[in-house]
Amino acid sequence: MTTELVLGGARSGKSSYAESLALAGGKEVVYIATATAGDDEMAERIERHRQDRPNNWHVVEEPIALAKVIADYSTKENCLLVDCLTLWLTNCLFNQDYAIDWQQQKVDFLAALEQAPGDIILVSNEVGQGIVPMGKMSRRFVDESGWLHQALAKQVERVTFVTAGIPQHLKGA
Template sequence: MRSVRLSHQRSERDVFPPLGTVPGPCGPRKKTDVSSKLIFVLGGARSGKSSFALQLGKAISPRAFVATGEPFDQEMAGRIRKHQRSRGRGWVTIEVSTKIADWLTKKGAAYPSIVVDCLTLWLNNLLRAKVRPSQVSSYVRALIRAVRACSGQVIVVSNELGLGLVPGDAGSRSFRDVAGRMNQLVAAEADEVYFLVSGLPLRLK
């Protein structure tokens, strides 16, 4: 995927406060949230994470697939078409580039099973829309709040970018770091967390 280069000189700690120091919705779940379920699925490229998320989500209807990918070029458009074919029937596809929390708040109640794929592209879209890295954590918390307001399960997919080679330029390294902290915030709040390797799921939480 094409990532946005970040030219800022702020450290990763500046971008996201240390976990456990963030007040508000990322604290312990309230009893009123018991009807919602956040499932977080992580993996590298072609790890099988999207297929696994679809398997988890397809047992319940009606179900929605929230797609965050945008066809910036022909290669990306081809990837999107391939994912659309692989979902098959029974999924209502919603294309949301940045405002996932808004859609969940307004429309999420109609779908007891929702797959959001994926957060890494969502992050890329936010940065392309001139959201500052220091603001990303507030978007993540808003997303978590919206998930907790849903009455069913929300399965969120994201890329694990921290296991490969260190990126060769500062912008790509910054994007990797912001994505890693984003994933940590979501994983801390999730009811279940899965890591996919070669199509095999490992439950972490």
């Protein structure tokens, strides 16, 4: 089993890079989409991602229960591609329909990754390289994102940062 965290800013090429890794692995790919279409612009982004993905990939749309999806779908014969963790974080922190315990979601997610038998590629936005946001909610999001990325970087075999479509390997080969 190999796990890799692919980080980058918006439109950095991180999803394309992660998809190329999944294809190169030669295994069946299960694409786990965490996005929800809260507005027209996001619906267009989701549709663009759908059109870019190979038709033979199995797609699981899950905005919150990521640990369960990993446990249910990871096998030695496949590769899970999770896109994207910052959208998942947003869904967990700011979901107004359900009371969600973010810390428990995070613990369960990290445990599911540790126990997963298959390859996993995780895509996430690096949001902590700018100034500290003024709003309390924005600061919490940046903090939680940073702590999640740190925990993942310790746990996964590889970490890659993508800028302008160019992957920079931070950890692992």
